[in-house]
Amino acid sequence: MSQPSSRPELTPRFCFNQTALRDFLRLSRSTIDDSITQNLNALLTPSTTAFNPTSTSTRSVTPPSSSRAIPAQTCTSFKHNVLFPSWASRSDVLDYCAGVATSPDPDDPDSVLRQIEDEKVRERVVDERLDPYSGRYFPREARTESLAMLMRNERMVEKVVRARTGSVVGERCGEGGGLEGEFDEWRRAQGSGRR
Template sequence: MSEPTAQQTLSPQFCFSTAALRDFLRISRGTIDDSITQNLNALVTPAAAGFDPRSTSQRNARPAFRQQIDARSCVNFKEQVLFPSWQARSDVLSYCAIVATSPDPDDPDAAVRAAELEKDRERVVDERLDPYSARFFPKEPRTTQLAMLIRQEQGVEAIIRTRTWGLVRERCSDPLEDWQAALAKWRRDQGSTTGTSP
């Protein structure tokens, strides 16, 4: 069974390093969500009743049903692996969303953007001579780029969690319809109020 992804040390530099941010999300998703079927299969104890030699007398390509998992094993997996991993990713995405909406005094491209804007003010625009002369695309601040990345990753996170929760509900017979309700219940039980976004 997989272990939850370790929480990253959060800093603005971590968020602005999109490679590090994406690697953290990719590794966490790969360990837990992308391999959810294997993680759930690892919870099943197939030889609990002992080995039955008749089980090897015929070959079945694929069982007609998926074996239900013991309720205690499901609860342990959700509470100790799945939800902590989701919470770690939620915390990172929430923190980086705050960084993306905060002022960025250390932006290394601020001087370049200021020069581009000054140069644009000096341009003469005559659309009769050149219909494209009014076009101007200044380099975006890194906070804007980070905000766009966070929105994308939150959308991906919602899709992945919906898929994962569907498999967990199927195998664990969980009564909660959606992952948001399940995660919110776990957060209440943990007394956690952080990371309310996906």
């Protein structure tokens, strides 16, 4: 069975390193959510009885889904020990980095360069009759703006991934509905258990 993703150390430097941030999210999703069917198949125990050659002479009428059903206790254990901790670590990273993206960034290495470019543009005299495109100016994007856009995109991806995972787990575990409500309850229980 897969192990939940461990949460990286949350620092603004980690968030602004978009390669490391994306790699963490990609690896966490691929380990648990993208391979959810394989993870759930690993929960099924192999045949508990020895092979019976006479079983091949009769046709089984049990629906295929019933043979793939996972016992409730096993499903609960998987969700609470693997799936939800992985979701929680990703949620923590997304929430923290979204907070960093909306905070002032005094350490932005490009802020001075952006200020100089803005000042040059204000001083420039443009005659748009001679060159209609000369008045265009596309300011550099601050790294907090870039991070905020990445967080919006990653939250949408996370929503889709969780919906798909919830659908597969619900089908295999014989549960209805999504897992978001159950995940929220698990988070609250984990929060009260830490104190």
